[in-house]
Amino acid sequence: MSEQDTTAASVFDRHRPRLLGLAYRMLGSVAESEDVVQDAYLRWRRVAHSSVEEPEAYLSAVVTRLSLDRLKEARRRRETYVGPWLPEPVTDDSFATAADDGQLAEDVSIALMLALERLSPLERASFLLHDVFELSFDEIATALRRSSAACRKLASRARSQIQEARPRFAVTTDESRALAEAFFQASRSGDVAGLTQLLAEAATLHTDGGGKRLAALRPILGADKISRFFAGLARKPDGSRPLWSKPMLVNGLPGWLTVERDGLLQTTALELAEGRIVAIYIVRNPEKLRHLWPLVPEPMRKAM
DSSP: OOOHHHHHHHHHHHHHHHHHHHHHHSSOOOOHHHHHHHHHHHHHTTTTGGSSSSSHHHHHHHHHHHHHHHHHHHHHHHTTTTSSSOOOOOBSSSSHTTTTTTTGGGOHHHHHHHHHHOHHHHHHHHHHHITTTTOOOOHHHHHHTHHHHHHHHHHHHHHHHHGGGSOOOOOEEEEHHHHHHHHHEEEEEOHHHHHHOOOOEEEEEEEEEETSOOOSSSESSSSSHHHHHHHHHSSSSGSSSSSOOOOOOOOEEEEEEEEESOEEEEEEEEEEEEEEEEEEEOOOOGGGGGGGGGOHHHHHHHHH
């Protein structure tokens, strides 16, 4: 590798974590985010770097445009997706949160990621680049090839639509850990009374199997229905304790990574507010969980 290539790689690697975080927030897919960032690197190597005054802004623009191209196809796929769609889960030690040194963890919360899905691609890009990644509207205008005024309007419109999706209640680590552990025990044992105590009356359950594993085809609404759903699962032979489990943050929320009785991975994440669980997000689609297998102990992986 030439000295110029080495310098280019060094500059890019310095910004890679944030670029991965940007691509993930645009696409909701770990694999596609990594592909986008690799494509951005190949383009970066062909650029006359002396002409780039702000590498971070320039690379953010490249990643945004590449993500917008992929987002069009992703939206078409999601129109035929079986059951609720959830973003590919990222954990407390994966790129989208570790990339930001933990400071932007709330901006990969599942509620916010789902709210971003309801925006137009340009609204999503404008909001993320300005409100999350703190680029100026002049820089965003360059990235989106729109005027600064248009980008400001796009971000404002997006902000008004998703402000409710950001966490409104502070939850202490001890409180979230205790609630998560209590839910794990109650849901796996089918303890309806215990679950009812933990869940907010208007709680929601989202399960993403993608048509590849059994999952509810629509969100389940209300503490009573959710409690009875888990009680029914607990009565099934493969619905009891997992083969392996590890508590961890999933998209910034308390939860677990588990290897279920069928030998497949699953993530569970809990959204909390005012001492109750207000939403449960379970991802079972194997295609969305491949990147998490390295977190499972090697003896368990070999046994699968």
